[in-house]
Amino acid sequence: xxxxxxxxxxxxxxxxxxxxxxxxxxxxxxxxxxxxxxxxxxxxxxxxxxxxxxxxxxxxxxxxxxxxxxxxxxxxxxxxxxxxxxxxxxxxxxxxxxxxxxxxxxxxxxxxxxxxxxxxxxxxxxxxxxxxxxxxxxxxxxxxxxxxxxxxxxxxxxxxxxxxxxxxxxxxxxxxxxxxxxxxxxxxxxxxxxxxxxxxxxxxxxxxxxxxxxxxxxxxxxxxxxxxxxxxxxxxxxxxxxxxxxxxxxxxxxxxxxxxxxxxxxxxxxxxxxxxxxxxxxxxxxxxxxxx
Amino acid sequence: xxxxxxxxxxxxxxxxxxxxxxxxxxxxxxxxxxxxxxxxxxxxxxxxxxxxxxxxxxxxxxxxxxxxxxxxxxxxxxxxxxxxxxxxxxxxxxxxxxxxxxxxxxxxxxxxxxxxxxxxxxxxxxxxxxxxxxxxxxxxxxxxxxxxxxxxxxxxxxxxxxxxxxxxxxxxxxxxxxxxxxxxxxxxxxxxxxxxxxxxxxxxxxxxxxxxxxxxxxxxxxxxxxxxxxxxxxxxxxxxxxxxxxxxxxxxxxxxxxxxxxxxxxxxxxxxxxxxxxxxxxxxxxxxxxxxxxxxxxxxxxxxxxxxxxxxxxxxxxxxxxxxxxxxxxxxxxxxxxxxxxxxxxxxxxxxxxxxxxxxxxxxxxxxxxxxxxxxxxxxxxxxxxxxxxxxxxxxxxxxxxxxxxxxxxxxxxxxxxxxxxxxxxxxxxxxxxxxxxxxxxxxxxxxxxxxxxxxxxxxxxxxxxxxxxxxxxxxxxxxxxxxxxxxxxxxxxx
Numbered sequence: 187x188x189x190x191x192x193x194x195x196x197x198x199x200x201x202x203x204x205x206x207x208x209x210x211x212x213x214x215x216x217x218x219x220x221x222x223x224x225x226x227x228x229x230x231x232x233x234x235x236x237x238x239x240x241x242x243x244x245x246x247x248x249x250x251x252x253x254x255x256x257x258x259x260x261x262x263x264x265x266x267x268x269x270x271x272x273x274x275x276x277x278x279x280x281x282x283x284x285x286x287x288x289x290x291x292x293x294x295x296x297x298x299x300x301x302x303x304x305x306x307x308x309x310x311x312x313x314x315x316x317x318x319x320x321x322x323x324x325x326x327x328x329x330x331x332x333x334x335x336x337x338x339x340x341x342x343x344x345x346x347x348x349x350x351x352x353x354x355x356x357x358x359x360x361x362x363x364x365x366x367x368x369x370x371x372x373x374x375x376x377x378x379x380x381x382x383x384x385x386x387x388x389x390x391x392x393x394x395x396x397x398x399x400x401x402x403x404x405x406x407x408x409x410x411x412x413x414x415x416x417x418x419x420x421x422x423x424x425x426x427x428x429x430x431x432x433x434x435x436x437x438x439x440x441x442x443x444x445x446x447x448x449x450x451x452x453x454x455x456x457x458x459x460x461x462x463x464x465x466x467x468x469x470x471x472x473x474x475x476x477x478x
Numbered sequence: 479x480x481x482x483x484x485x486x487x488x489x490x491x492x493x494x495x496x497x498x499x500x501x502x503x504x505x506x507x508x509x510x511x512x513x514x515x516x517x518x519x520x521x522x523x524x525x526x527x528x529x530x531x532x533x534x535x536x537x538x539x540x541x542x543x544x545x546x547x548x549x550x551x552x553x554x555x556x557x558x559x560x561x562x563x564x565x566x567x568x569x570x571x572x573x574x575x576x577x578x579x580x581x582x583x584x585x586x587x588x589x590x591x592x593x594x595x596x597x598x599x600x601x602x603x604x605x606x607x608x609x610x611x612x613x614x615x616x617x618x619x620x621x622x623x624x625x626x627x628x629x630x631x632x633x634x635x636x637x638x639x640x641x642x643x644x645x646x647x648x649x650x651x652x653x654x655x656x657x658x659x660x661x662x663x664x665x666x667x668x669x670x671x672x673x674x675x676x677x678x679x680x681x682x683x684x685x686x687x688x689x690x691x692x693x694x695x696x697x698x699x700x701x702x703x704x705x706x707x708x709x710x711x712x713x714x715x716x717x718x719x720x721x722x723x724x725x726x727x728x729x730x731x732x733x734x735x736x737x738x739x740x741x742x743x744x745x746x747x748x749x750x751x752x753x754x755x756x757x758x759x760x761x762x763x764x765x766x767x768x769x770x771x772x773x774x775x776x777x778x779x780x781x782x783x784x785x786x787x788x789x790x791x792x793x794x795x796x797x798x799x800x801x802x803x804x805x806x807x808x809x810x811x812x813x814x815x816x817x818x819x820x821x822x823x824x825x826x827x828x829x830x831x832x833x834x835x836x837x838x839x840x841x842x843x844x845x846x847x848x849x850x851x852x853x854x855x856x857x858x859x860x861x862x863x864x865x866x867x868x869x870x871x872x873x874x875x876x877x878x879x880x881x882x883x884x885x886x887x888x889x890x891x892x893x894x895x896x897x898x899x900x901x902x903x904x905x906x907x908x909x910x911x912x913x914x915x916x917x918x919x920x921x922x923x924x925x926x927x928x929x930x931x932x933x934x935x936x937x938x939x940x941x942x943x944x945x946x947x948x949x950x951x952x953x954x955x956x957x958x959x960x961x962x963x964x965x966x967x968x969x970x971x972x973x
Contacts, residue, residue: 307588321592323547353592355546362547370587371550 215246216420219258219270221326221408222251222359235440242427242434254358255328268416269424273408275330278461281454284411287421288428289452291407292380292445296452298407299379300331302339302400303367311374313400314339322351323372325360330460332360335402336376338463341470361385361392368395380407384445406456410449425451487691492684499676507665515658522629522654523620526647529556530618530633534645537574538637541582546592549574549583553645556585570628573646574635579607582643596646602626603646614644627651690720694727705735742909747935750912754932757914761810764802772799808925809914811932820860820892821852825885828861832868839877843868848886854959855892859933866930867896867952874900874950887958891939894954903945911943930954 216239220232232249239247250267252258259276261267263283277284289296304311311317314336324347325332333356340350347354355372357363360381367375379401386393410428412421431437432448441448482490533552540549553572573590576582581599584590590599597604606621614634621630631647693713700706708731713724775796779789825847836843853860864883871881875898884895903911910916912931915924934941939956 353546355544357547366547366550369550370591371546371583 213245215248216243216269216424217248217250217267219250219252219262219267219272221255221258221270221272222253231440231443238431238436238440239424239427242430242437243423255326259328262411262413265413265415267413268420269410269412271408271410273326273329273331274406274457274460275334275464276328277409277411278457278464283414285414285416285421286452286454287410287412287425288449289407289409289456290444291447291450294447295404296407296450296456297404298331299404300335300402301377301379301382301398302336302374303364303377303382303396304374304399305367305370306395306397307370308373308397311399314374315343316399317374318350319352320373321353321355321371322347323363323366323375324354324356325363325375325377326356326358329360329378330405330408330463331378331402332363332376334460334463334467335405337467339400341467361389364389364392364396368392374399378408380445387445403459405459406452409452409457487688487695488685491688492681495680495684496677499673499680503669503672503676507669511658511662511665514661518654518657519622522649523622523631526629526631526649527618527620530631530645530647533572533647534633534635537635537643537645541574541576541635541643542637546583550585550587553583553585570648570650573648575607575644575646577642579644600648602628603630606630606632614641629654690714690716690724694720694724697727697731701731701734705731705738708732708735746909746912750931750935753913754935757809761806764806765810768799768803768806772796772803775799805925808929811929811936817856817858819852820855820857822847822849824857824861828864828868831865832872835869835872836881839872839875839879841872841875841878842880843883844880845883845885848884849892853887853892855937855956859937860892860894860956863930863933863954864894864896866926867894867954870926871896871898871900871950871952874898876900890958892956892958894956895951897949897951899948900950902947902950903943908943908945912941 218239232251236247236249250258250261252261255273255276258267258270259272259280262270262272263280269287272284277286292298302314302317304317322336324336327333337347340347343350355366357366357375360378363372363375363377364382364385366372375396382393382396382398410424412424428449429451431441485493533556536552536555537549539545540552553574556572571584571586571589573584573596574582575596579595581590581592581594581596583592590596595607597607614632616634618634619630619632621632627650629649629651631645631649633645633647634641635643635645690713697706697711697713700710708728711728711731713728715721715724775792778784779792779796784792825845829843829845832843835841864885868881868883875881880899882895882897884893884897886893907916912927914928916927931941934954934956937956939954941952941954944951944953
């Protein structure tokens with residue numbers, strides 16, 4: 187009899203618990219912007235990652251995906267997002283508005299490269315110098331590896347992509363640059379080296395049709411940044427959630443899927459190389475004679 | 479040279495049925511194949527038109543914004559869908575031309591690089607692209623040239639009524655013709671299957687149809703100088719036209735047969751009648767001088783003494799003359815004047831009279847008499863007929879054989895059957911059986927049946943003979959005198 191009473195009491199308490207939780211005001215969801223760098227077509231993974239972050243931060247998480255970097259940057263600046271996984275180029279241009287949250291570790295370093303790729307059918311091309319008059323694919327106008335770096339290469343030659351190539355177009359995703367070059371739509375393209383390397387494992391049929399003709403120096407890896415309005419507590423929660431992934435039995439496999447070694451705090455100075463290229467182009471642009 | 483019309487129905491009808499089946503099956507199969515391929519083509523064009531319209535609409539914005547990548551993704555869309563790829567209705571390539579007919583984008587950049595003239599890559603396009611794009615028809619065009627192995631769809635891409643580009647969809651006809659071939663192969667296979675099932679049936683039906691006609695034709699061929707026996711003619715009984723024809727033919731054959739018999743009888747009786755008249759005439763002519771001669775011989779013998787030689791000669795002469803007289807008398811059968819009616823006593827007399835003959839040959843003689851009272855017919859003549867027939871029968875019968883006498887009547891006739899199981903009369907002898915001096919035996923004078931025939935004729939009756947091995951039957955049918963019968967009935971004659 188006493189056992190039964192105890193059991194019923196336990197049951198009652200169990201039923202009462204969630205009711206109490208509902209009464210408490212739920213924390214506002216964390217909104218994280220994702221650029222179509224890499225995760226655009228991995229909804230299943232994005233969902234699992236979201237659940238993981240919700241669990242670690244004990245609050246709801248919303249991933250916001252947009253078609254271009256510009257949209258995500260604007261939303262972050264306008265406070266519509268709390269965090270975003272951006273490219274180094276928009277970060278250095280908006281340093282006054284964004285705080286560096288974490289930088290991914292790739293091959294043990296928070297660094298990556300830009301690749302200039304051509305089709306494997308093209309046996310002649312040795313560098314971007316051989317691509318004059320060709321059709322060239324960029325990933326996103328605000329991408330460092332997919333736009334700024336090749337533009338910088340041309341600027342150093344005193345050229346711009348608009349005149350150097352017959353035609354250029356944006357695919358709005360690194361992976362699609364590889365597709366464009368692999369299919370023959372574009373004769374050359376600029377792509378995130380980390381993305382290309384990862385595609386070698388996941389989509390060898392794509393990368394197998396392309397060939398790297400130039401590798402950039404190392405740049406700071408596309409970082410996670412936050413809106414400056416985000417509370418210090420949330421900033422730290424999110425930072426810890428990311429940085430602790432590597433030690434978490436659930437987080438580590440996710441990093442493996444992302445082909446990353448983890449996240450580190452990172453220094454803004456990591457992106458100085460990108461800032462230099464950006465400045466160089468800006469100055470040249472200003473110095474160039476105005477066209478009528 | 480053998481003409482089809484000369485071929486036997488036995489082959490002609492099955493051949494025609496076969497031809498009909500083959501023609502029907504072939505026509506049906508070709509129509510079905512034609513319909514299917516036409517449907518296939520229409521389906522292809524309809525689906526291509528739908529896809530083309532959709533793709534062209536979707537392309538408007540990427541082209542306006544010069545978004546090459548999106549345009550590329552759009553033209554690749556019909557190829558990415560696995561459901562479309564699985565069918566043979568997916569296009570070979572999609573090509574988007576800009577205002578100047580340069581390639582804007584295509585789903586096969588390796589074949590159709592951007593900003594080239596498409597005819598460089600596919601010369602088949604050159605003929606369609608000679609006109610300036612602004613002068614092209616406003617609507618979607620389907621170009622299905624029999625010479626080309628491809629079907630082209632030219633879909634204008636228009637924004638605000640202005641043509642900003644053209645979508646070209648190329649569908650290879652190879653899977654199409656492969657489909658046509660497989661369809662045709664299936665159709666031929668099914669047709670052959672149907673034919674193997676239908677042809678034997680057709681041949682069987684054809685033969686079934688031809689068979690009665692062939693039987694009829696065979697039966698007709700057998701009508702020659704001699705009519706075939708009805709049992710020899712095999713004709714199928716049915717109620718259709720052929721069956722009716724067979725029935726009419728049988729009826730006609732029966733009538734012919736009857737007529738032939740009648741004719742034969744008429745000929746026989748005419749001949750016998752002529753013979754009778756001749757015999758009677760001759761007998762009269764002979765009887766007159768014969769009587770005189772016999773009288774002279776008799777007178778000569780009575781008067782005067784003759785030497786023995788003369789007497790012997792006269793006797794020889796007289797015997798000869800008497801023999802002539804007997805013979806002539808036998809030839810000249812004359813129904814005697816009315817005698818008493820025939821009754822059961824006559825039958826008993828006949829049995830008694832023939833007894834010595836039956837005993838001599840140990841013949842089993844039986845008689846069935848189905849009359850009770852006196853019959854209005856001359857007993858003398860009937861007795862003579864029966865005795866003559868019986869004696870003939872005994873002659874024909876082997877020792878220990880059987881002879882049967884039947885006497886019966888209907889309302890108008892008296893029937894006499896004499897049946898024996900002796901040697902039968904050959905068919906060729908039957909016609910001459912009743913003529914005088916026609917003897918079946920060595921010792922007979924051949925006048926017995928002649929006498930019977932003459933008597934029967936004079937009584938207005940009929941005599942027939944049926945002879946088969948072990949069964950020879952003479953049937954005499956004699957008309958009864960009705961007026962006389964009444965007399966008998968009212969005043970029975972004293973026995």
